[in-house]
Amino acid sequence: MTHAPRTALLMLDYQVALCSQGPLGRAAPLAAQVAERGVIEKAQAVLAAARAAGLFIVHVRLAFDDTYLLRTNRLARFDGYPNDRAMLRDSPEAAIVEELTPAAGEPVFDKSCVDPFVGSPLLHVLHAEGIRDIIIGGVATNLVVESTARHASDAGLQVTIVEDMCASFNPAAHDFSFASIMPMFGTVTTSADIVARLGETTDAPLADVVGAR
Numbered sequence: 001m002t003h004a005p006r007t008a009l010l011m012l013d014y015q016v017a018l019c020s021q022g023p024l025g026r027a028a029p030l031a032a033q034v035a036e037r038g039v040i041e042k043a044q045a046v047l048a049a050a051r052a053a054g055l056f057i058v059h060v061r062l063a064f065d066d067t068y069l070l071r072t073n074r075l076a077r078f079d080g081y082p083n084d085r086a087m088l089r090d091s092p093e094a095a096i097v098e099e100l101t102p103a104a105g106e107p108v109f110d111k112s113c114v115d116p117f118v119g120s121p122l123l124h125v126l127h128a129e130g131i132r133d134i135i136i137g138g139v140a141t142n143l144v145v146e147s148t149a150r151h152a153s154d155a156g157l158q159v160t161i162v163e164d165m166c167a168s169f170n171p172a173a174h175d176f177s178f179a180s181i182m183p184m185f186g187t188v189t190t191s192a193d194i195v196a197r198l199g200e201t202t203d204a205p206l207a208d209v210v211g212a213r
Contacts, residue, residue, distance in 0.1 A: 008056040008131045012116065012138025012145055014043060014100045015061050017086070017093035019139060024093040026086065030140055033167040033174070040099050042191040043137055043165045047100060049198040056129050058122070059102045060144070062087055063094040063110040071112035072119045115147040123155055133158045135194060137165025141174045142181075149185040159186030162194055 017026040019034045034040060050057060064071055066089075068082035081087050087094045089110060102108050109120045117123050126134070134157050138145050145166050152159050161182050168174040182188050 006130065007133040007135065008058055008126060008129070009046065009050040010116075010134055010136045010138075010148065011043065011047065011057070011059045011096075011100060012136060012148060013060060013062055013140075014040070014097050014138060015093070016095050016097055018062075019097050026093065027140075027169070029169045030167065033169065033171065034139060037164065037167050039139065039165060039167045040097060042162075044099050046135070046137065046162060046165060046191050046194050046198075049195040050135070051103065053198040055135075055198070056126075056131060057103070057106040058126075059096055059100075059106060059108045060116040060122070060138070060148075061094060061096060061108060061110060062112070062144075063089040064112055065089060070119070073113035078113075114143050115151055116144065117148070117151045117155070123151075126157070131157070133160065135160045135162060136186075137162040137191075139167050141166040141168040142177045143168075146177055146181055146185075149182060153185040160194070161186050161188050162191050163188055164191050 016024050019031055019040065021028065021031045021035060025031050047057070064081060064087055071078065071081070096102060096108070107125065109116060109122050111118070111120050113119060134152055136145060136148050136152075136159060138148075145161065149159050149161055161178075163178050166174065168177070178188060
């Protein structure tokens with residue numbers, strides 16, 4: 001019998017369209033902040049440490065079927081995707097950036113809105129795997145990361161948010177979220193702290209260990 005790990009790492013929306021400053025980019029201000037803050041490099045370090053520690057790794061991305069009828073978010077700002085035929089599931093812009101490519105056996109959940117728990121089996125899978133603690137990072141801070149922290153905490157999960165794995169469209173939005181919003185829904189920490197803690201042997205829940213430093 002295989003015992004499920006208690007902690008999962010959720011990698012949120014690290015996609016070419018959102019993180020790249022190249023021709024496939026759709027969010028230049030966000031991509032600029034990702035580059036300036038070194039987000040991908042820090043996410044790489046945490047991902048490697050999580051893999052080495054045997055955590056359950058989950059990747060989440062914004063990606064649509066070719067009809068766009070399955071999208072749950074029908075706000076006007078989401079209409080640009082079907083209008084431009086953008087972020088289709090098999091398109092290069094919807095792909096996860098090469099540096100954070102999912103390894104074999106790591107599930108990738110597609111979503112059609114901001115919140116990764118809406119319209120996907122993510123929460124059911126986490127519960128089925130026995131997950132009680134999650135570590136999260138992604139882009140944008142005040143969109144997918146904040147939505148994930150809110151939903152997960154209300155669903156009974158202990159949430160750790162890695163501040164320097166995140167970026168928003170402007171520094172003020174990122175800073176406000178981490179100063180005023182994120183601490184209400186989880187433990188805020190850094191990539192260096194997570195990497196160090198994942199390298200330690202402990203039976204304590206991750207949220208308790210990170211919070212104790």
